[in-house]
Amino acid sequence: AQSVAQPEDQVNVAEGNPLTVKCTYSVSGNPYLFWYVQYPNRGLQFLLKYITGDNLVKGSYGFEAEFNKSQTSFHLKKPSALVSDSALYFCAVRDTGGGNKLTFGTGTQLKVEL
Amino acid sequence: DVKVTQSSRYLVKRTGEKVFLECVQDMDHENMFWYRQDPGLGLRLIYFSYDVKMKEKGDIPEGYSVSREKKERFSLILESASTNQTSMYLCASSGLAEQNTGELFFGEGSRLTVL
Numbered sequence: 016a017q018s019v020a021q022p023e024d025q026v027n028v029a030e031g032n033p034l035t036v037k038c039t040y041s042v043s044g045n046p047y048l049f050w051y052v053q054y055p056n057r058g059l060q061f062l063l064k065y066i067t068g069d070n071l072v073k074g075s076y077g078f079e080a081e082f083n084k085s086q087t088s089f090h091l092k093k094p095s096a097l098v099s100d101s102a103l104y105f106c107a108v109r110d111t112g113g114g115n116k117l118t119f120g121t122g123t124q125l126k127v128e129l
Numbered sequence: 130d131v132k133v134t135q136s137s138r139y140l141v142k143r144t145g146e147k148v149f150l151e152c153v154q155d156m157d158h159e160n161m162f163w164y165r166q167d168p169g170l171g172l173r174l175i176y177f178s179y180d181v182k183m184k185e186k187g188d189i190p191e192g193y194s195v196s197r198e199k200k201e202r203f204s205l206i207l208e209s210a211s212t213n214q215t216s217m218y219l220c221a222s223s224g225l226a227e228q229n230t231g232e233l234f235f236g237e238g239s240r241l242t243v244l
Contacts (some may be wrong), residue, residue, distance in 0.1 A: 021171075024169075047230075047231050049231055049232075051233075051235075056237075056238075057237055057238070058133070058219055058221075058235030058236050058237045058238050059172075059219065059221075059233070059235040060235070061232045061233065061234075064230060064231060064232065066230065066231075105171060105172065107231075109231040115160050115162075115223040115231055115232075115233060116162070116174065116177060116187075117174075117231060117233060118174075119164075119171045119172040119173075120171050121169060121170060121171040122171050
């Protein structure tokens with residue numbers, strides 16, 4: 016079965032500094048990988064996805080993610096963090112059986128401070 | 130914009146009560162999902178549906194059932210609520226256009242407390 020792991024419960028970064036939120040995956044076959052963000056008391060919002068092609072994927076709000084097949088990783092990055100980026104971030108992988116069934120990681124709380 | 134509406138943002142119920150959580154989407158999506166979200170556990174899939182009157186178990190279906198009588202509506206039912214079902218419940222949908230991309234559209238969530 017496919018799975019994703021987010022090794023950090025929380026990441027703290029100063030505003031203006033680059034940020035990285037880590038994700039590793041385990042899947043048979045080619046992975047379909049996603050990042051979602053959740054602001055307080057809200058549902059999840061889609062940020063970006065990797066399906067095939069360029070290993071660097073750009074998404075919403077200036078975020079990007081780097082797919083690394085040899086390290087089975089899909090880390091979320093942003094060159095310059097904003098306080099408004101503070102939220103809960105989830106990595107997810109699509110079920111290899113097809114459809115749109117996603118398996119999510121445990122989430123990483125990002126806190127950006129002034 | 131796609132809108133996924135969950136009928137109740139906050140509910141408080143007593144142990145043993147029957148609980149209905151309703152979800153409606155306005156984009157004619159084929160696929161609908163119910164997840165529960167718990168701190169440290171992330172999102173876990175309870176049930177999903179690929180079509181009207183069709184349902185499939187997710188990873189944690191015990192204690193839950195679902196109903197999809199109309200394409201736009203997907204209901205989650207707790208037949209006899211228990212305290213360990215206190216959680217945030219998230220509904221999501223996706224259409225054929227997203228079938229190969231994996232993008233889900235989520236509702237705002239329903240926070241259920243069972244006393």
